[in-house]
Amino acid sequence: xAKKRLTKQQLVVLKTFVFAACLxxxxxxxxxxxxxxxxxxxxxxxxxxxxxWALRFLFITLSMTPLQRFxxxxxxxxxxxxxxxxAFFYASLHVLxxxxxxxxxxxxxxxxxxxxxxxxxxxxxAYFMLIPLAxxxxxxxxxxxxxxxxxxxxxxxxxxxLGVLHFFxxxxxxxxxxxxxxxxxxxxxxxxxxxxxxxxxxxxxxxxGLKNVFEKR
Amino acid sequence: xxIKSASLIKENEVTPKKDYDKSRSIMSASRRQFLTQGSALxxxxxxxxxxxxxxxxxxxxxxSNSPIKNELxxxxxxxxxxxxxxxxxxxxxPAAHAHRLKARPWSVTVDGEVGKPGVYDLEDILKRQQxxxxxxxxxxxxxWSMVVPWIGFxxxxxxxxxxxxxxxxxxxxxxxxxxxxxxGQKRRILKWPYVEGLRMDEAMHPLTLMATGLxxxxxxNQNGAPLRLIVxxxxxxxxxxxxxxxxxVEHQPTTSWNESARHEYGFYANVNPYVSHPRWSxxxxxxxxxxxxxxKRKTEMFNGYGEQVAxxxxxxxxxxxx
Numbered sequence: 001x002a003k004k005r006l007t008k009q010q011l012v013v014l015k016t017f018v019f020a021a022c023l024x025x026x027x028x029x030x031x032x033x034x035x036x037x038x039x040x041x042x043x044x045x046x047x048x049x050x051x052x053w054a055l056r057f058l059f060i061t062l063s064m065t066p067l068q069r070f071x072x073x074x075x076x077x078x079x080x081x082x083x084x085x086x087a088f089f090y091a092s093l094h095v096l097x098x099x100x101x102x103x104x105x106x107x108x109x110x111x112x113x114x115x116x117x118x119x120x121x122x123x124x125x126a127y128f129m130l131i132p133l134a135x136x137x138x139x140x141x142x143x144x145x146x147x148x149x150x151x152x153x154x155x156x157x158x159x160x161x162l163g164v165l166h167f168f169x170x171x172x173x174x175x176x177x178x179x180x181x182x183x184x185x186x187x188x189x190x191x192x193x194x195x196x197x198x199x200x201x202x203x204x205x206x207x208x209g210l211k212n213v214f215e216k217r
Numbered sequence: 218x219x220i221k222s223a224s225l226i227k228e229n230e231v232t233p234k235k236d237y238d239k240s241r242s243i244m245s246a247s248r249r250q251f252l253t254q255g256s257a258l259x260x261x262x263x264x265x266x267x268x269x270x271x272x273x274x275x276x277x278x279x280x281s282n283s284p285i286k287n288e289l290x291x292x293x294x295x296x297x298x299x300x301x302x303x304x305x306x307x308x309x310x311p312a313a314h315a316h317r318l319k320a321r322p323w324s325v326t327v328d329g330e331v332g333k334p335g336v337y338d339l340e341d342i343l344k345r346q347q348x349x350x351x352x353x354x355x356x357x358x359x360x361w362s363m364v365v366p367w368i369g370f371x372x373x374x375x376x377x378x379x380x381x382x383x384x385x386x387x388x389x390x391x392x393x394x395x396x397x398x399x400x401g402q403k404r405r406i407l408k409w410p411y412v413e414g415l416r417m418d419e420a421m422h423p424l425t426l427m428a429t430g431l432x433x434x435x436x437x438n439q440n441g442a443p444l445r446l447i448v449x450x451x452x453x454x455x456x457x458x459x460x461x462x463x464x465x466v467e468h469q470p471t472t473s474w475n476e477s478a479r480h481e482y483g484f485y486a487n488v489n490p491y492v493s494h495p496r497w498s499x500x501x502x503x504x505x506x507x508x509x510x511x512x513k514r515k516t517e518m519f520n521g522y523g524e525q526v527a528x529x530x531x532x533x534x535x536x537x538x539x
Contacts, residue, residue: 033509040298040308040505041361104512112500116493169496172359173406173477174306 006075018079022086025053026093043101050094055167055181057087058160062188069195081137084156088134095127119169126162129155157192160185272434275348278368283352290363290506292432298505299439300357301458302406303392303399310401315438318398318459323443329389329464332380339443343429345378346370350433351426353449355456356488356502356520360513363505367447369428373421376465381417385465388420389413390446390457399459407473413457414470414484415448418529424449424522427460450519450526452486483539487530488520492539 006014029049032038038045061083067076098120103109114120133153135141142149164185167178301311323339348368356362376388394410396402402409419425426447429436436442441458448455454474464470474482481495490500501513519526530538 038509040294041503042509043503044361101509102513109501113498116498117496119496173302 006078011078015079015082019082022057022083025049025090029093043097046097046101047094050090050097051167054087054091054094055160055163057083057090058156058163059181059184059188061087062156062160062185066188066191085134085137088130091127091130095124119166122162122169123166126159126166129159129162133159157189160189272430272437274434275368275430278348278350278430278433281350281352281366285352285354285364286366288354288364289352289366294506295363295365295431296437296439298363300359300453301401301439301441303401303409303411303459304439305401306406311439314400315442317400318393318438318442320436320438320442320459323461325444325460326462327379327464328462329466330382330385331465332382333378342375342444343370346374346427348429351428351447353424353426353447354520355447355449355453356516358452358454358482358486358494358499360497360499360501360516361503361505362514362516362520366432367426367428368430368433369426369447371423372425372427372446373423375427375463376420379463379465381465384467386417387466387469388415388417389462389464389466389470390460391462391464392457393459393461407477410461411457411473412470413446413455414466414472415455416469416529417465419448419526422526422529424525450488450522452482452488454482455486485530485535485538487526487535487539488516489518489535489539490516491518492536 029046032049033042033046061080064076064080064083068074099105103113114124133155136145136149136152145152164178164182167181168175171178297312298308299311300308301315304311304314304317321339324336325339325342326336328334348370350366350368352364352366354362354364372388390413392411393399394402396409415425426449428441428445428447429443431437431440436445441456444460445458446456446460469484472484474486475484488499493499499516502516504511504514517523
């Protein structure tokens, strides 16, 4: 295995760069909002922008393991946590847009809307499932939870599926976009299925991954 | 009639007139571009927004004095935010692609249970109608609304001239089918051509409008040129666009959205905040053009036209006949 290692400095530079890149969609959304560029239905536009990016970052996070395998490099794993937290960040913005702009923070509105909208229930469920993953993303938590951390974080798979279901359920007739998202997710999940069929090799990856994380601290 | 109906709708915070004036006069080119094409990165297209929007002025029509005049949704939004799947499913697609539609010359086929079937030139139909402005709130089934100053004539007048037979219980409308002019029809999103229908008493109701223009101009293509239906107390999908055929029929016609998802889009499709869409609530609506932090508007029964139309549905279970 050709292992490319990064120096600590290189890693910091790269991480800063990736962090800035992950913030770009957010900056774009802020720009659109401030300069009144959200179009005729700004609430809907914000819903789609933030929701799209939450799903995209979930998928980018999920593609780190395949990248690691493909390039025989531990580097992608170094970014997995940051990317996952960005998925959580955009999902939080998505929920916030819903709470503040759509529901006007009114409990009465929510009690009326949520039971009538299965896609909102599914979306909220997915968000609630992301919260423990974000909370346990720190190195301290990883150490504390040991192997159960990996079990817990497998929840990202059903969460991503619920996210895509949420997209399907709110769509009116033209399913081309959610179908694209579902296809990408199925490829990413299929990769894992293929790995787990090779049983032991997958276990090795997890352990190598964990070791890598601890090594650098 | 119209003035009475309009007074039912409370004035509210939406789209102050000054904003409407301002946006019409000093809207920048880039904003126009944006509004025309949504966020799509289409910069060079074969049409110029000006040719699309600078429709011919309609000279003679009776102006409306509706009190919701000051709630008008800006022209730029009315003509750039459209559901017209014949041109694509995106809200910006109709404005981007509707220049392909040849709205003149235009003919309308009249048949079924009528005394005077035939193919009529649109100009001949219009010659016999009194054009008037009607300011109506348009409520989409997707839970948004806008207020539009339509110009048109009463469908009842047209139907009377068609001389309905005693078996004419419903009216069936059909949109143009021509995938070259309407590229969205190349995808089988809905079963083309689009078909909508009304019960005869709904069609004969004085609020029901055949619209040929908006904002004092001939109907922009993306809004359903040259002839479209407006039924203000029903969800927008009932208000079929670019009509080429009007048939009076004995039995309830099969309509496009109803056929595509029977449990989601009913034949009646009356605006009703108490009957939710199976997948979302209909109790409130986003007001197109409203500032971002404006709370959503409470949806009114029959979209606020209950006083005039509720009697059409006396004794009907509106949960069942949604």
